[in-house]
Amino acid sequence: MSTQTPEIQTLGIIGGTGWLGGSIAKALLAKGVLAQGHLVISNRSCSHPLAREGVQMVTDNQALVDRSELIILAVRPEHFANLNINASGKTVISLMAGITAQAISKQTSAAAVIRAMPNAAVEIEQSFTPWFCFGEVDAATKSLVQRLFESVGTAAEVMEEDHIEVLSALSGTGPAFPALLLTALASQAMLAGIPADIAQLAAKNVVVHNSQLLASRDAQETLDSLIAYRGVTAAALQSLTAGPFEQQIGKALEEGAALARKGL
Ligand SMILES: NC(=O)c1ccc[n+]([C@@H]2O[C@H](COP(=O)([O-])OP(=O)(O)OC[C@H]3O[C@@H](n4cnc5c(N)ncnc54)[C@H](OP(=O)(O)O)[C@@H]3O)[C@@H](O)[C@H]2O)c1
Numbered sequence: 001m002s003t004q005t006p007e008i009q010t011l012g013i014i015g016g017t018g019w020l021g022g023s024i025a026k027a028l029l030a031k032g033v034l035a036q037g038h039l040v041i042s043n044r045s046c047s048h049p050l051a052r053e054g055v056q057m058v059t060d061n062q063a064l065v066d067r068s069e070l071i072i073l074a075v076r077p078e079h080f081a082n083l084n085i086n087a088s089g090k091t092v093i094s095l096m097a098g099i100t101a102q103a104i105s106k107q108t109s110a111a112a113v114i115r116a117m118p119n120a121a122v123e124i125e126q127s128f129t130p131w132f133c134f135g136e137v138d139a140a141t142k143s144l145v146q147r148l149f150e151s152v153g154t155a156a157e158v159m160e161e162d163h164i165e166v167l168s169a170l171s172g173t174g175p176a177f178p179a180l181l182l183t184a185l186a187s188q189a190m191l192a193g194i195p196a197d198i199a200q201l202a203a204k205n206v207v208v209h210n211s212q213l214l215a216s217r218d219a220q221e222t223l224d225s226l227i228a229y230r231g232v233t234a235a236a237l238q239s240l241t242a243g244p245f246e247q248q249i250g251k252a253l254e255e256g257a258a259l260a261r262k263g264l
Pocket of ligand 1: 002014016017018019020044045046061074075077082095096097120173175
């Protein structure tokens with residue numbers, strides 16, 4: 001996407017002190033995407049270290065909306081119903097899982113709604129954030145949204161809202177799948193007689209460190225070459241994939257997406 005993005009005047013983040021909202025706020029300031037005085041954040045307690053960095057802090061969400069050109073909703077889905085904001089004529093970006101763009105548009109009167117689904121790796125600026133536009137969003141705003149989310153990793157526009165529900169159950173889950181693999185490898189190694197500390201070191205090395213090799217290698221080619229080698233790795237992989245491994249993954253995505261579609 002073009003780097004010729006317009007400068008944003010003021011961005012407001014409702015729930016800007018939370019896990020996602022706070023990480024995005026910090027990254028935007030650190031990377032100079034926004035100047036201090038151009039960021040307004042809200043929460044219910046009105047206290048956060050970001051206030052000492054020149055960020056405007058408010059508890060009045062409508063005041064935040066009135067001061068901002070672009071508004072990010074970073075509250076938990078269960079807190080949305082009580083937000084009571086009028087964002088008429090403005091573009092609202094929602095990070096909330098399980099609340100449709102139409103419901104957000106209806107409740108906030110926003111001119112356009114962008115649904116984005118970052119993940120916990122915003123904290124280390126390595127999230128993948130798919131986003132979907134509902135209503136008229138011009139190219140300049142799209143470019144700005146891409147840049148906002150690139151400040152915490154990578155991002156891409158998707159053309160169907162349902163893809164956000166499926167991706168909620170995939171990239172939205174952040175460290176969940178790797179954590180599951182890590183704990184399964186460690187506990188099975190212990191069952192095979194490996195001491196607990198060694199089992200943890202080995203499993204963590206596979207999931208956290210060896211996965212970094214995939215940053216520059218194609219996953220399918222890596223698997224193909226390991227199977228072609230016909231060694232211990234091939235035997236282990238073939239045993240795992242002989243069972244319903246992919247179907248189980250598919251079922252997990254389906255269950256997660258079904259909950260996202262139903263609403264939280
Ligand atoms: N965490 C993830 O990995 C993840 C992944 C994908 C999507 N999401 C979505 O991202 C959203 C935020 O998640 P999170 O994990 O960042 O939640 P979080 O850490 O609980 O943050 C929520 C923030 O909202 C604030 N808040 C609550 N009610 C408010 C209100 N009425 N007005 C203003 N601020 C209010 C809270 O501060 P006070 O309590 O001080 O008010 C807090 O700073 C959720 O909707 C979730 O579905 C999260």
